[in-house]
Amino acid sequence: MTEIVDKSVGIGDKIVENDPRTSETSAGGSVSRKRRNDDDPEDDRAFQYKKIDGEHARVVAKHYNTLEEKGLAERNKSRIFYLRNFNNWIKSMLVNEYATKVKETLQAGAPLRVLDIGCGKGGDLLKWQKGRISHLICTDIAEVSIEQCRARYDAMLARSRKFAPEFTAEFFACDSTRDRLRERFRDASMELNIVSCQFAFHYCFESLPQAECMIRNASECLKPGGFFIGTIPDANEIMRRQKLSDSHTFGNDVYSITFQCDTENPPLFGAKYHFHLEDVVDCPEFLVYFPMLVKLARKFGLELVMRERFCDFYQRMKPRGQQLLERMQALETYPPHRNGTANSSDPHDYSHAQEYLDRERSHRRVGTMSRSEWEATSLYMVFAFRKMKKIWNKEGQPEYIQ
Numbered sequence: 001m002t003e004i005v006d007k008s009v010g011i012g013d014k015i016v017e018n019d020p021r022t023s024e025t026s027a028g029g030s031v032s033r034k035r036r037n038d039d040d041p042e043d044d045r046a047f048q049y050k051k052i053d054g055e056h057a058r059v060v061a062k063h064y065n066t067l068e069e070k071g072l073a074e075r076n077k078s079r080i081f082y083l084r085n086f087n088n089w090i091k092s093m094l095v096n097e098y099a100t101k102v103k104e105t106l107q108a109g110a111p112l113r114v115l116d117i118g119c120g121k122g123g124d125l126l127k128w129q130k131g132r133i134s135h136l137i138c139t140d141i142a143e144v145s146i147e148q149c150r151a152r153y154d155a156m157l158a159r160s161r162k163f164a165p166e167f168t169a170e171f172f173a174c175d176s177t178r179d180r181l182r183e184r185f186r187d188a189s190m191e192l193n194i195v196s197c198q199f200a201f202h203y204c205f206e207s208l209p210q211a212e213c214m215i216r217n218a219s220e221c222l223k224p225g226g227f228f229i230g231t232i233p234d235a236n237e238i239m240r241r242q243k244l245s246d247s248h249t250f251g252n253d254v255y256s257i258t259f260q261c262d263t264e265n266p267p268l269f270g271a272k273y274h275f276h277l278e279d280v281v282d283c284p285e286f287l288v289y290f291p292m293l294v295k296l297a298r299k300f301g302l303e304l305v306m307r308e309r310f311c312d313f314y315q316r317m318k319p320r321g322q323q324l325l326e327r328m329q330a331l332e333t334y335p336p337h338r339n340g341t342a343n344s345s346d347p348h349d350y351s352h353a354q355e356y357l358d359r360e361r362s363h364r365r366v367g368t369m370s371r372s373e374w375e376a377t378s379l380y381m382v383f384a385f386r387k388m389k390k391i392w393n394k395e396g397q398p399e400y401i402q
């Protein structure tokens, strides 16, 4: 598999050397002269929230603010109907896996608190309800999305009051790559059990300060043993396809990627490409070089515990998620039932399913996904980090331990 060439900034100590916080004349920010513990990333004074020019943030916020919320009928007709359901299934399984792990360590009656960064219009609210959490903090850069998320929560609450235990929630619009989230919480000292960032984390890899700000936001309120979970495009897979296509643009009829940076030596931050996904995404994104994410996360006390491509996560979760897979209509039945039509009109989109049926003669139908949708969803991966415990060593410096 092609790896991204690691050239512009060295991994490791150089992060600190090149860290704009240590420079006297860093762009857009003045140097703090207060005494501080530079070795402690959680020391408030050691971290500066920079006002960096927000060209991409504005573009991204505008895109999501103007994205029309489609009704059920429209969604049913969508070319990416199964892809969306499948992605939702992946998120459900991820939430379930880590909410369960957290609950195993909680004392009876202890609250389970969650922060959803880049929550969008609230597509995951039901997942949190099913996870039986007690409090949810929702934040997104797009104000319109946050208002829709709040309205969805209100409607859900009104519906569920009689049937299911409800959770409290708070909402605010904010750029998680530039602003400190905890200052916007109703209770700034609130401790969280899970931080979730679904299909949104990669926007922070525009620059090192933005990535650090996002990771700090994800880490600083987590209790030791709590989890930071998410879904992001897999940079290795994107680069592999780019090399195969031998072009700056590649994709199919549901997604396309157009590189806007040097593809021979993509930078560690700001490796920009334009991503288009039928009906839902049309904006600039950034490659997340995973070893760098792991390195930065560790600096903020987060230890990698799981990283899997969607296809591998699906295989692992299939046995326990089979019923949900069916209920969520995450796979398409091939060939369609009588009077039904295939989601794609191109027979080539189902040749893999036809070959399977030709081989497995005992099956008349199979649950599958059109090739184009699968090519889009298999670009992604899931991850989970665990918050480590902070101790102070003999030199009076903070250290994270497992």
Ligand SMILES: C[S@@+](CC[C@H](N)C(=O)[O-])C[C@H]1O[C@@H](n2cnc3c(N)ncnc32)[C@H](O)[C@@H]1O
Pocket: 057, 060, 061, 064, 117, 118, 119, 120, 121, 123, 124, 139, 140, 141, 142, 145, 174, 175, 176, 177, 197, 198, 199, 200, 203, 281
């Ligand atoms: C593809 S959507 C995913 C929404 C939701 N998490 C989901 O899984 O359905 C990406 C979301 O990230 C949000 N986003 C992008 N950049 C952000 C930033 N800098 N701070 C906070 N949210 C951001 C967008 O507004 C959008 O709602």
